[in-house]
Amino acid sequence: MPKLLIIDDNEEISSLLKMFFQSREITIYTAFDGASGIEKAMKLNPDVITLDFNMPGMNGVEVYDELHRRPETAGIPVIFFSSTLLGIIQRMITDNPRVRFLKKPCNPRDIERCVSEMLAMPKLAPPPPPPAPKNQAQIEEQSQTKAPKDKPDEELENWVE
Numbered sequence: 001m002p003k004l005l006i007i008d009d010n011e012e013i014s015s016l017l018k019m020f021f022q023s024r025e026i027t028i029y030t031a032f033d034g035a036s037g038i039e040k041a042m043k044l045n046p047d048v049i050t051l052d053f054n055m056p057g058m059n060g061v062e063v064y065d066e067l068h069r070r071p072e073t074a075g076i077p078v079i080f081f082s083s084t085l086l087g088i089i090q091r092m093i094t095d096n097p098r099v100r101f102l103k104k105p106c107n108p109r110d111i112e113r114c115v116s117e118m119l120a121m122p123k124l125a126p127p128p129p130p131p132a133p134k135n136q137a138q139i140e141e142q143s144q145t146k147a148p149k150d151k152p153d154e155e156l157e158n159w160v161e
Contacts, residue, residue: 005044006029006050007037010052024112037063041073042073045072045076048079049077052080052082079100080102
């Protein structure tokens, strides 16, 4: 079942969206501020995020920028769903086909269509795991094998020519 994360400080709107999308067999998660939204996005890896602009703490663009900086969440489609003038938000976001903008209030069918389009996008591959930490012996061994060996002066002259 697809997962939708709603990041919006307005609990009434979050509840309405939750009821609307649960009836469409989408699992809904909510966060009421930017910091908890980022935390939930990292933990849950939702398929789509709806994001308000005006929130306490971090605004929606700051949340988006933080999510976009993290490889684990950078590919998650985001729908800015806000009463703020959308042109202002759009100028703050670099062009990204995985971002949409909807003005509150809107027809429920518009947000349903937008979420459906985002869910239809191919998922981006997760980032590769970080390399395992090396112990000191491996680091020393690797640096010895990669270090150039000293060459006699006459061999160096041939390298320069």
